[in-house]
Amino acid sequence: MSEPLLKVVNLEKKFPIQRGFLKRTVGQIHAVDGVSFEIGHGETLGLVGESGCGKSTTARLILRLLDPTSGEIFFNGKEIHTLSRQEIRKERKDMQIVFQDPYASLNPRMTIRQIVAEPLIVHGLANDDADPAVDEMIELCGLSREFGNRYPHEFSGGQRQRVGIARALITRPKLVVLDEPVSALDVSVQAQILNLLDDLREKFDFSYLFVAHDLSVVSHISTRVAVMYLGKIVEIGSREEIFDNPHHPYTKALISAVPLANPKQERIRKTTRIVLTGDVPSPANPPSGCRFRTRCWKAQEVCATSEPALLKIGNSYVACHFPEM
């Protein structure tokens, strides 16, 4: 088998909790705690989980927008985690990101053409924004090239997200990290962007890391799915396996909690729905052993004392002492 495009091994990120005038460190938030996964060429990995589970932090660590506390990141044969600031900038030509908020992530003083051209200029691939590739990319992302001279405030959320995507793709990256790319958009506009992402993947054959909290969206776009809970991957597998046959109790509960737009089915689902009790514990003070045990209906003594490893079950990898079969 060929090398995967991206390989993450035991990635860890701790944020210090600082208090008081002297900013003394009084504790640590363990945002990402030993995450490992791979993304193959042309593959879309969906990374799902609830707020605070570390999915966005993981995405930013891969691009080195944040520096990992420990762990290794191999991208395209290079050791991303050891590169210097300057070296990593060169690598970003091949790894780009699209952010959630299309209002905050575009510079309001730059025209659309300038925004889309900037990565080309930064990487020395073009001298100015007159490069024909810029207009071409703007059109590929479903905007008319006349829009190039306008400013972000003249556009709707969906159109701005198209600009964000055009900017990410202009350098023809190998990996595109999408951090909640459709969650700020209206329902009727979401589908446009999801289809655009599908089309572009077919055309350019790159890999996506799709970070989202919406399982319906993830199930639509992903080829593989990783489920995170409190900084750890609890289950990772093919989309079919995750959605048709989830093994981890958390995955099961998560899927069962999603309300479907189908009233008849919802009435049946409601009777069998697994409604988790309580809230996600604080990542500053996670439970011992399995982190999900405080909300898990299958938890036993062993769950509190030993942390389950990510083991192969069927075609998925699952971190649970008592997985569903």
Added chain:
Amino acid sequence: MSQPLLHIDDLYVHFNTSDGVVQAINGASLTLNPGEIVGLVGESGSGKSVTAMSILGLVPKPPAIYPKGRILWKGIDLLTTPDRELREIRGGEISMIFQDPMTSLNPVYTIGHQISEMIRVHSRISAKTAKLRSIEMLDLVGMPNPAQRIDDYPHQFSGGMRQRAMIAMALSCSPELLIADEPTTALDVTIQAQILEILEKSARELNVSVLLITHDLGVVAGICDRVAVMYGGRIVEEAPVDDLFERPLMPYTWGLMRSIPQMDKVSTKRLYTIPGSPPVMSRPPKGCAFAPRCEFVIDRCHTEVPQLIEYAPHRMVRCHRVSEPDFIAVLA
């Protein structure tokens, strides 16, 4: 038939802004019967929140103006009710919960204090009885250890627990109508499931009508009896929940249902897309608000606003083409 609890009759709400007049609501009509859970669905800017705020008289005037329409609460027009009387109704007979529980709770008072205050404003009972009632309400919404947690401040609660406290507060004066404006949008899915379950259970138990405002069709499918779809400041379709999802009649509803990715129908097929984006209400389209994005548009749609007609019993729809004999077959 008994009198409806709430009847919004041809409501118009406009806002005077520096950009000109924003026509947020352009003739919305909706009826709510006692004990019913009705969903009001729409995208941002469709006018659903303004509709809800208007019921409670919470829209500041100016900039808002009400050129036309009535909001009848058990026969009384809330738009012309004096503020003093409206205050009695608001929080008493009609209460509301909002999307973000943190901004609707006062950070310097305990949860118990805030619920008791609400109860005591609307009924003459002692502080002690009010406290007992608060504990009872928190217990009803599934708050663990309500007798202790009543002395906690809002920041000591998680998002889901705050929303529970909001529901407890909203239901504490035995309202007849609860308006819930995107009550679960800020919450994670597993917490959303908890809150929706509690909302439905307590509403049915106390026989409270609910007007549930949301953009999420899944949320509506789960707990509503009837659903009204809003677009461009008007109700474009209204139907019992099963009918609406099984056979939408208005092209917007139809398109919306086909454009959302469905977890249970995993496929790599392309999603249906509604082209363009929602209308800008300072310059709304002249005819049907959906006409510029509609794939079934005819000339008439651009010039004439369709009326909300009763297509079949309990099925209201606003579309010029729905009366064509073979049009419904096209949407099937």
